[in-house]
Amino acid sequence: ATSRQLIVSSYLLAPKNLPARAAFSNSSRLNWYHRRHHNCWTRLAFAPNNPSCRVSSPRSHLAVHHPLHNRIMSPNVVSSLSMSAVEETSSTSLSPNENIDTQEKMIAKKVSATPSSLDLCGERLRSGDLVSFPTETVYGLGCHALDQIAVQKVFDAKERPLSDPLIVHVTKSEDALELWAASSSMDYTASGTDGTNDSITQQQQIEKRALTALTQHFFPGPLTLVARAHPTIPQILMANTGYVACRSPSHPVARALIDAAEVPIAAPSANKFGHVSPTMANHVMDDLGEEDVWVVDPSLGNGEVDANDAVVCQVGVESTVAKIEMITDEVSSSSSKVLGYITILRHGAISSQSIREALEKENLSQYFDVSDSVKFTSEKVHNVAPGQTVKHYSPNVPCFMISSSRQIQSDGEVQLNEEERGVLSQSIIIDYGKRLVRYQSNALGYRDLSPEGNPSVAASNVFETLRWSETVDGATRVFVPQLVLRGDESEGQQHQALVLAVKDKLTRAASAVVVNTFQ
Numbered sequence: 001a002t003s004r005q006l007i008v009s010s011y012l013l014a015p016k017n018l019p020a021r022a023a024f025s026n027s028s029r030l031n032w033y034h035r036r037h038h039n040c041w042t043r044l045a046f047a048p049n050n051p052s053c054r055v056s057s058p059r060s061h062l063a064v065h066h067p068l069h070n071r072i073m074s075p076n077v078v079s080s081l082s083m084s085a086v087e088e089t090s091s092t093s094l095s096p097n098e099n100i101d102t103q104e105k106m107i108a109k110k111v112s113a114t115p116s117s118l119d120l121c122g123e124r125l126r127s128g129d130l131v132s133f134p135t136e137t138v139y140g141l142g143c144h145a146l147d148q149i150a151v152q153k154v155f156d157a158k159e160r161p162l163s164d165p166l167i168v169h170v171t172k173s174e175d176a177l178e179l180w181a182a183s184s185s186m187d188y189t190a191s192g193t194d195g196t197n198d199s200i201t202q203q204q205q206i207e208k209r210a211l212t213a214l215t216q217h218f219f220p221g222p223l224t225l226v227a228r229a230h231p232t233i234p235q236i237l238m239a240n241t242g243y244v245a246c247r248s249p250s251h252p253v254a255r256a257l258i259d260a261a262e263v264p265i266a267a268p269s270a271n272k273f274g275h276v277s278p279t280m281a282n283h284v285m286d287d288l289g290e291e292d293v294w295v296v297d298p299s300l301g302n303g304e305v306d307a308n309d310a311v312v313c314q315v316g317v318e319s320t321v322a323k324i325e326m327i328t329d330e331v332s333s334s335s336s337k338v339l340g341y342i343t344i345l346r347h348g349a350i351s352s353q354s355i356r357e358a359l360e361k362e363n364l365s366q367y368f369d370v371s372d373s374v375k376f377t378s379e380k381v382h383n384v385a386p387g388q389t390v391k392h393y394s395p396n397v398p399c400f401m402i403s404s405s406r407q408i409q410s411d412g413e414v415q416l417n418e419e420e421r422g423v424l425s426q427s428i429i430i431d432y433g434k435r436l437v438r439y440q441s442n443a444l445g446y447r448d449l450s451p452e453g454n455p456s457v458a459a460s461n462v463f464e465t466l467r468w469s470e471t472v473d474g475a476t477r478v479f480v481p482q483l484v485l486r487g488d489e490s491e492g493q494q495h496q497a498l499v500l501a502v503k504d505k506l507t508r509a510a511s512a513v514v515v516n517t518f519q
Contacts, residue, residue: 108132108293110281112301113253121294122260125150130157130293132270132284133257135249137222137315137348138463139278140169140267141293142257148234151266155236157291160273164383165239166266167224167319168246171258173215176246179264180227182207182326203326206339206367210324213362214355219248220255222315223350226323237266239383247319253298269318270295276393276466276509279313283467317459317501320348322355324368337366344372345383347504349459351497374504395466397428399478399510406516407435407481414438420518427477427518428469432458432502435481439518443479445472455498462505480506482514 111117121131128150131142141158143150145168155162170176177183182204207227214225229244238244246264249255258265269277271287278284281297288295326340342359344352352370359365408414416424416439424442431437431446433453440446447465449458469478483503485496 108285108289108291108295110285110295110297110300113256113296113298114301115256117301118253118256118260118296121257121296122262124294125257125261125265126263128153130154130291131257131296132281132288132293133254133267133296134251134281134298134313135169135254135267136251136313137249137318138313139270139281139284139295140254140265141270141284141288142169142261142265142267144261145169145237145264145266146234148236151234151236153292154266154268157288157293158268158271158273160268162236163239164268164273165241165243165245166237166268167321168237168244169254169258169265169267170246170248171220171255173212173219173248175264176215176219176225176248177208177211179230179233179244179246180207180211181230182228183211184230186230186232203339206364207324207326209362210340210342210359210364210368213364214322214358215248217358217361218350218354220250221248221350222250222319222348223247224319224321224346226321226345228325241383243323245321251313253296257296274394276395276470277318277463278467279460279463283463286467313460315349315459317462317498317505318346318348320344320350320497320501321346322350322352338369339367340369342368342370344370345374347372347374347497347500349494349497349501351493351500353493354497372500393463393466393505393509394511395478395509396470397475397478399466399480400519401482401507401510401512401514402436402479402518403514403516404482404484408438414442416442416518423477423518426474427479428472428475430465430469430478430480430506432481432483432506436479444475445469449502455495455502458502459498462502466509477518478509479518480510483507 111121121133125131125142125144128144128147130150130153132139133142134140141154143154145151145166151166154160154166168176168179170179178185211225211227214223224245224247226243226245229238229242233244235242249258270284270293271278275287276283278287281295281299284293284295321344323343323345324340325343327338342352342355344355352372356365356370359368359370421442424439424444426444428445429436429439429443429447431440431448432450434448434451437446437448437451447468449461449465466478469475483499483506485499485503
């Protein structure tokens with residue numbers, strides 16, 4: 001924690017994981033820090049120097065929530081739960097008898113997307129503060145990418161581990177090229193000391209051509225490229241991996257904001273780490289309302305976007321992430337024309353086949369092996385790109401995948417035992433392509449991302465629907481289908497790319513846990 005922050009070892013909250021935090025000042029007096037979430041309130045009362053606490057809530061049952069792992073536990077196991085740092089300066093000193101319901105303090109604020117407003121947001125970014133803004137994928141939480149203190153603010157606000165890197169956003173391809181070692185115009189050569197300079201120079205030239213070709217072909221758009229960084233790039237951006245990620249958003253508000261800032265903007269999704277990514281300004285306020293951040297809402301001021309800003313993030317899922325890595329083994333490179341690998345690390349709207357075709361147009365396809373290698377890692381692993389952890393995009397309700405063997409065809413018969421019926425009566429089903437539709441009548445709530453199995457529609461709905469599941473009263477579980485590609489879902493590049501993206505989001509929302517029963 002920074003000097004302005006304190007660590008609190010554990011805390012209690014009401015069902016549906018309604019966050020409420022408490023921080024202690026240096027004296028024995030109590031500092032309160034209260035948070036509202038989904039219009040419900042939770043009260044915590046800590047006696048000084050007393051580890052016990054009293055909790056009252058509109059709901060009758062209490063549970064314990066770990067902010068990173070979203071685990072639900074009974075109150076008798078409240079121990080050793082780490083909580084991310086709480087801003088001491090944001091807390092308000094109260095006596096234990098005071099009513100904290102009146103002490104809500106919302107620090108974040110919405111601002112419009114008018115030119116004058118974006119100019120102020122740009123000035124704010126240059127000065128090292130945070131601004132959340134819409135892109136064609138999801139809302140981002142932006143900061144000055146080359147200001148290490150500003151970057152740290154993003155990690156603090158999101159409660160994000162430093163092992164998860166950030167993506168830099170620019171408007172021009174040439175600005176992206178300056179971030180990478182192979183394509184930067186700044187003096188830097190990764191020359192060897194063993195006579196391999198010529199080989200390295202050739203690899204750099206090929207890597208530069210590939211980066212140039214891919215940025216020109218896909219920028220602006222939902223593709224993030226990861227490559228070896230120029231030495232001037234702050235390591236905090238890259239989780240100390242030496243590889244920096246960059247993309248150019250196509251959303252007009254995002255582009256106008258970057259131009260107004262006059263600096264590259266590092267921006268992960270604007271939510272608490274591991275939670276569902278936001279596609280609306282209100283989603284950002286739900287997660288980051290108590291952080292010092294401005295949230296750009298295009299529905300304010302000019303009326304160009306509907307008030308619910310549902311069309312702001314049209315793709316609805318994060319960008320495809322592709323890593324370019326050159327082969328350093330001279331023997332391996334001498335026996336083949338292949339000089340490097342381009343690996344898809346996160347599925348989005350751009351497919352690996354689209355990348356192959358872009359390379360072919362520039363006569364570069366023979367130099368690269370293009371493949372998909374999406375991983376599921378722990379939070380302790382330092383990744384070169386975000387979105388790799390096994391638990392990600394998770395609602396604040398336990399989520400599980402129903403195996404394909406329990407997905408009933410239209411003529412199938414529903415077979416549920418009494419225990420399963422009881423569980424389903426308190427559960428939400430988030431479906432795709434009617435795979436679980438026969439269980440709809442047994443569920444507390446049901447939504448299909450796309451009954452027709454349209455991955456574009458499903459991708460635009462997935463995050464909003466996961467957040468909806470958190471708001472249903474009485475819901476204790478969320479079930480999603482395990483997606484196994486059908487024959488008609490393996491054709492068409494963008495179609496397949498978005499199916500894989502939806503599958504990835506649902507898999508990580510469920511922490512890759514597949515079950516054969518509703519339990």
